[in-house]
Amino acid sequence: MEDIDIITNERCKDVLLAIIEGYLATANPVGSKFVSENYYLNLSPASIRNIMAILEEGGYIYQPHFSAGRVPTAKGYKFYVESLMKTEKISKKQRETIKKTFHLENRNMGDILHQTSRALSDLSHYTGIVLAPETSQTNLLHIEFVRVKPNNILVIMVFKNAIVENRLIYVYKDIKQNELNGYSDRLNEIIEKRDCGIDELRNIIESEMCDDKENLYSILNGTILNFTNNPDRNLANSLYIGPETVLLDEPEFSNNKQIKFFIKTINDKKIIIKLLGLAKNCETKRIFIGSDAEWSEITGLSLITAPYLSEDKALRGSIGIIGPSRMNYSQVIPIIDFIAEFLGEII
Amino acid sequence: MEDIDIITNERCKDVLLAIIEGYLATANPVGSKFVSENYYLNLSPASIRNIMAILEEGGYIYQPHFSAGRVPTAKGYKFYVESLMKTEKISKKQRETIKKTFHLENRNMGDILHQTSRALSDLSHYTGIVLAPETSQTNLLHIEFVRVKPNNILVIMVFKNAIVENRLIYVYKDIKQNELNGYSDRLNEIIEKRDCGIDELRNIIESEMCDDKENLYSILNGTILNFTNNPDRNLANSLYIGPETVLLDEPEFSNNKQIKFFIKTINDKKIIIKLLGLAKNCETKRIFIGSDAEWSEITGLSLITAPYLSEDKALRGSIGIIGPSRMNYSQVIPIIDFIAEFLGEII
DNA sequence: ATTTAGCACTTAACTGCTATGAGTGCTAAG
DNA sequence: CTTAGCACTCATAGCAGTTAAGTGCTAAAT
Known part of the structure; x- marks a missing residue:
């Protein structure tokens, strides 16, 4: 019943908006007096207190302690983001900053x-x-063997999404560069004709290239033959995380328990990968607001x-911004939208 | 005068050693009573206090406040590391852990x-x-052009140290893969004959390959022609930093000012690069103990x-371990030594 | 001549107490 | 339905008092 009230009742929404905006701005619990004085609702503190009681019962705000002001809950933030917030448009200045950050002339995927x-x-x-687009899904474009020194061969794999992977492997028999070129030429022919990924190429080699199996196997062992078998490496390389230092000065990170939790969370790649992985398969942006329940x-x-998503739709990944729940959503959301689109265009 | 006393006087050294070891173990300032009871110096607390006064005057220890025990200064740690400490040998267990960490079958330089x-x-x-070995110093081994899509060419450069760099560039004229192969073949011929680095190759192209200048230039623009011009990228890619989370539980990082300082320091790549850059050009290990003075x-x-240093001496980089000044030097130093040697062998 | 016991002293850290102030819920009046 | 008034709650800050740790100094002991 309260839910319906809050969502339809304009006054409730106004007060909730005021509380959230006040909290975003000051980082302190906001009280009835503050709302009454700083927002033009034409309501006395006492009236606002009545409304606050409703909002609290609905689970949108809570009190850290009895005589404190109110703080938005995760539910409150969610409602704010979905219904209350007016997103600001991205400014020209910001657009320019973004374009400056990308040195477009001189780039590779990692960059x-x-x-x-x-x-x-x-x-x-x-x-x-930033979660990198998945490599294993994409088909191969080119493969190259380079003899680095006796018995050591560098295998370079180029995927259609312009991602380059390389592995240095040891082979018991020293194969000369000329011979290597022969192998790579033949594999590249197959790659071009069949338009295949790693798994398919592996099958083709096994079924159709019996004559060279021995040499090819020793070259490819540890690369194509078990390409995705290094989860640790994939984790590390597919995630690009900005500096966490910018956040340390946010007031919520003034007690060291929270600092530690935050630093550990950001550094726990499993968590980040899990959430960004979910995001990757969504059609549109998604907002995770942390709480004990969700x-x-x-x-x-x-x-x-x-x-x-790249223009040819071959590449799919996701980006994100992590910060305190008391975050400037109305500014951050358009930034995310813009950069996601921009990134899709340039890759 | 005091300096001479301390360095020659066995008793002073014993007490300093006891203080430092006590502090390393407990993270609390150590008092005269503690030293007297836990270390077999056969001295009463009062005697130890006398010696402590000498050590303090010499600048090896200090008191956080009047009625506290003593804590080593940077000078104290330095003297400890250079003269007092007995380094433990690296255990078999540790050796095995290291070898497990490196999956030797399946590797590239970044890994x-x-x-x-x-x-x-x-x-x-x-x-x-880990500070990566410098790429620009090493000569080229192989170059390859791959046409990713119309007007987009991926330039892959392999250096003799098995480091692979790639750049995706846009060319106004769409060059077919066949033609690209011609260029790369010719460049690879040059690379093999002349054994040259990027700068030399650039000169050779400019002076000797006039006929193809136009096409080659559009391909190479932004890669070979201005290879090192992206300091930001070099910074990011040449440094590998382990998780800082392990340190957060150290008792010195219990107040949030220190946590913030620490996190910011670790994330300030300029500082780290500066110090590891110094280390790289040293013959042997080096210990930086932070203090206000130094x-x-x-x-x-x-x-x-x-x-x-790689076996052929072509590759030179440096590794490091950063932690609180109250660090277990006697264990860490052999680890560093061992890993530096091990790394030199496998690259 | 050194070592040590004893003592007065200093300081951080903790404790319990009180006052203050911010903010609330409730009630009754407008 | 709104609001003024009031009693109530709780965090915070400040203050005095206590405790524990550890010191420097002096005089006695070895």
Whole structure:
């Protein structure tokens, strides 16, 4: 019943908006007097207190202690983001900052993703995160063998999304560069004709290239033959995280328990990957507001994410901004939207 | 005068050693009574107090406040590390842990450096740092052009140290893969014959390959022609830093001012690069103990570094471990030594 | 001549107490 | 339905008092 009231009742919404905006601005619990004085609602503190009681019962705000002001709950933030907030448009200045951050002339995939995390951090003043597009899904474009020194071969794999992977492997038999070129030429022919990914290429080699199996196997062992078998490495390389230092000066991180929780959360790649992985497969942006009930891994923090998609739709990843739940959503959300779109265009 | 006393006087050294070891173990200022009871010096607290007064005058220890025990100063730590400490040998267990951390079958340069920072962190329980060997100094081994899509060419450069760099560039004229192969073949011929680095190759192209200048220039623009012009990127890519979270539980990081200072220091790549850059050009390991007087950028922290060198001496970089000044030097130093040597062998 | 016991002293840290102030819920009047 | 008034709650700050740790100094002991 209260839910319906709050959502339809204009006055309730006004007060909730005032409380949230007040809290975002001051980082202190906001009281009835503050709302009455600073927002033009033409209501006395006592009236506002009545409304606050309703909002509290509905679970949108709570009191840290009896005689304190009110603080938005996760539910409150969610309602604010979905219904109350007016997002600001991204300014020309910000647009220019973004374009400056990307040095477009001189780039590779790693650079771009790294610059994206920087752009996210710089503009939002929170911590930007970029999840790289998955490599294994994409088909191969080119393969190359380079003999680095006797018995050591560097295998370079180029994927259609312009991502380059390389592995240095040891082979018992020293294969000359000329011979290597023969192998790579033949594999590249197959790659071009069949338009295949790693798994398919592996099958083709096994079924159709019996004559060279021995040599090819010793070259490819540890690369194509077990490409995705290193989760640790994939974790580390597919995530680009901006500096967490920008956040340390936020007032909520003044007690060291929270600082530690925050630093540990940001550094726990499993959590971040999990959430950004969810975001990747969404159609549109998604907002994770941490609370004990939902997304308890990031209690007190919020993560705003958006998927990005290359123009040919071959590449799909996601970006995000993580910061305190008391976050400037109305500024951050357009930034995320803009950068996700921009990133989709340039990759 | 006091200096001479302390360095020659056995009793002074014993007490200093006791104080430092006591402080390393407990993280609390150590008093005369504690030393007298826990170390077999056969001295009463009063006698130890007399010696402490001498040590304090010499600047090796200090009192946080009047009625507190003594804490080593940076000078004290330095003397301890150089003259007092007995380094423990690295255990078999640790040796095995290191070898497990490196998956030797399946590696590339980035992986290895990343694993190194992990190994440093895991073994020391502090934060490991790896400075990658400089790329620009090394000569080229191979160059390859791959047409990713119309007008987009991926330039792959392989250096003799097995480091692979790639850049995606836009060219106004769409060059087919066949033509690209021609260019790369010719460049690879040059590279093999002349054994040259990027700068030399650039000169050779400019002076000797006039006929193809136009096409080659549009391909190479932004790669070979201005290879090192992206300091930001170099900074980010050449440094591998282990998790800082391991350190957060150290007792010195219980007040939030110190946590913030520490996190900011670790994340300030300029500081780290500066110190590891110094270390790289040293012959042997080096220990930076932060104090207001010396290395004030890392006050309260210590950084132990060692250079590493590949067997053919082409590759030179450095590794380090950063942690609180109250660090377990006797365990960390052999770890650094061992890993620096190990890394030199496998790259 | 050194070592040590004893003592007065200093300081941080903790304790319990009180006053203050911010903010509330409730009630009754407008 | 709004609001003024009032009693109530709780965090915070400040203050005096206590405790524990550890010191420096002096005089006695070895």
